[in-house]
Amino acid sequence: MIKRFSLLFSLLLSFSVSAQTLLVLGDSLSAGYQMSAEEAWPSLIPDEFAKREQTVRVINASVSGDTSGNGLAKLPALLQEHQPTSVLIELGANDGLRGFPPNVLKTNLSQMIAQIEASGAKTIVMQIRVPPNYGKRYQTLFEDVYPQITKETGTPLIPFFLEQVILNQDWMMSDGLHPKPVAQPWIAEFVATQLEPYFPL
Template identity: 40%
Template sequence: MLNMFNRLLSGKPLAALLLSMAAASAYSAPKTVLVVGDSLSAEYGLSRGTGWVALAEQKLKQNHIDAVVVNASVSGETTSGGRSRLPALLTKYKPDVVVIELGANDGLRGLPVVAAQANLRAMNDAATQAKARVMLIGMRMPPNYGRDYADKFFAMYGTLSKDIKAPLVPFMLDGIADKPQMFQPDRLHPLAEAHPAILANIWPVLQKTIKAK
């Protein structure tokens, strides 16, 4: 405060001083991370605060990264639903980073891969226009959906990531998907015990994305 008055008294214009103070305030403001996902991020079947999104917010605090995490995930969400909801979320939360964890429900319903990719691209475009950085989280389909479809579905994330230059977590259930004991009785949703491992897959990319913004 003393330095501020010293600069003011030394002849620095008040408008310039106020602008510099505003810039400093904006720089120190916490970043907002918006997670738009499905049941894998919405803590389906879990106690509140035990899913990977809640664990990520805790880890950000532990690592002294000034960020607020908004979990806008909805169980059953598709890429089409996420695309429809995103504009209002961008207006409401004004995020610095948008984490998109969608596509699993498209795949489970056998929806066209090209349609899912178009929806994810549109979400990226909307977030970019709102000056937010996008991060993608990929998914794999079980082999019983057919090798061709499963391969195209998984490849979609890598192709899109390169096209839009967005950081990617290739498969959030890496190291977990082949362990039935880590899943709820429906065999689709991981138990709370699996979510630290999910976060371990996501954290390196998330941390780098937030720091780069």
């Protein structure tokens, strides 16, 4: 009987150590725009990590329309409530579409990274790219924020999944901005592959 309890305790301890919580802080690209939350790629990430023999719990805090400023405002409460081991920031597309100054994006990302690191979690940032609506100069300044801030903070930067998805028009909605449900499994696999080098945390 004692041996059984010892074995059970060891298994529970092993699970608690290996289990990780990933908080996805994003916009409509991660929220599951015009689809159920279960279809969106963050909901499929646990299965992708299960294939890699890792247990990952995902909290999808993404909201359609959110900017980096929205993410910064809600981050403290999310960190306190969920106590994630890692946070993936997928924000900035709406900043770019609204023509926000790149320095505002950089400041918001910097503050989010600082808060996440202070909580004891690991930060991972996704590169965001925007259409050249406001000219090539703005596009370059905006997109350069991501490698700049991650280099300055020593934070991992992973590629923007939409760059690959948009090449397959059958995967894109008629607005030309959002992936369809059929693209979500591929996105989940892509993101999991990009995250894998930084797990376990």
